[in-house]
Amino acid sequence: MENSVYIFAPTFSSFARSVMLCCEEKGIPYTCGMAPSGTEISSKSPEHLAIHPYGKLPALLHDGQILLETSTICRYLDARFEGPALQPADPLERARVDERSAEIALYIDQALLRDIVLEFAFPKGADGQVRLDQVQKKLPAARFALMRVRKLLADNLFIGGRHYSMADALLTPILDYIDKLPLGNELLGSGVVKEYLERMRQRPSGQKVLNMV
Missing domain, CATH: 1.20.1050.10 (Glutathione S-transferase Yfyf (Class Pi); Chain A, domain 2)
Structure with missing residues (x-):
């Protein structure tokens, strides 16, 4: 399993910041930006739509997979990585x-x-x-x-x-x-x-x- 994740979004995005906060709380290494392969991707471009079919942000890239929707991403990070729980057990x-x-x-x-x-x-x-x-x-x-x-x-x-x-x-x-x-x-x-x-x-x-x- 890759230890780090890529948050596909500009760092000023509020939902990207939500994902970053989850990573910080759990100690997950991450990168946030619009260039997951090293080349900047423009918003709503074909490359963006290939990652998120509705042209929204953020998306999470990890282990060759793409996850959409911030709450889903946060739940995934909590379940997949060690560190303080972000959801109660009860x-x-x-x-x-x-x-x-x-x-x-x-x-x-x-x-x-x-x-x-x-x-x-x-x-x-x-x-x-x-x-x-x-x-x-x-x-x-x-x-x-x-x-x-x-x-x-x-x-x-x-x-x-x-x-x-x-x-x-x-x-x-x-x-x-x-x-x-x-x-x-x-x-x-x-x-x-x-x-x-x-x-x-x-x-x-x-x-x-x-x-x-």
Whole structure:
């Protein structure tokens, strides 16, 4: 078995950062980029579509195999490699982590990262300006998503309960990007979500991955 994995995605991708966080937590050597064979692959190019038929990112390349979808990749890394478990052993607790991972990847990511962060990162307004009217329309859904994060955290240190899990790896890059926006303080405030984010940033995995450019 190859000891290292290749994460096919740019390092700024939030989901790529989720996979990198899992690798860091488990001590898995990895490379992240868009050149798995040494030559840069353009987004949505035939070479990209040969790896991911829908032209999405990331994909995991390991042992001659390709795996798609971030949650699936994280579960694979946890099962295939030694290191701290990213999923609980108890069936119900594991199901809760899986449930929360799905909510983060499907709904929270859409409301916060796709609809808010990407509007600032890749402005589509006239002369490259951020479409603030579109941001305003999306804020209610963003606030609801953050309310859900607060509810899921409750009194726990981690989003999945008592221990760090793949759900934390999925959530942390999203919150990190939101916090860095001009309206980050307004959205996150100074309560439980911001405190959670700071704990995740202080982990060795967070210090390495979240500070990549």
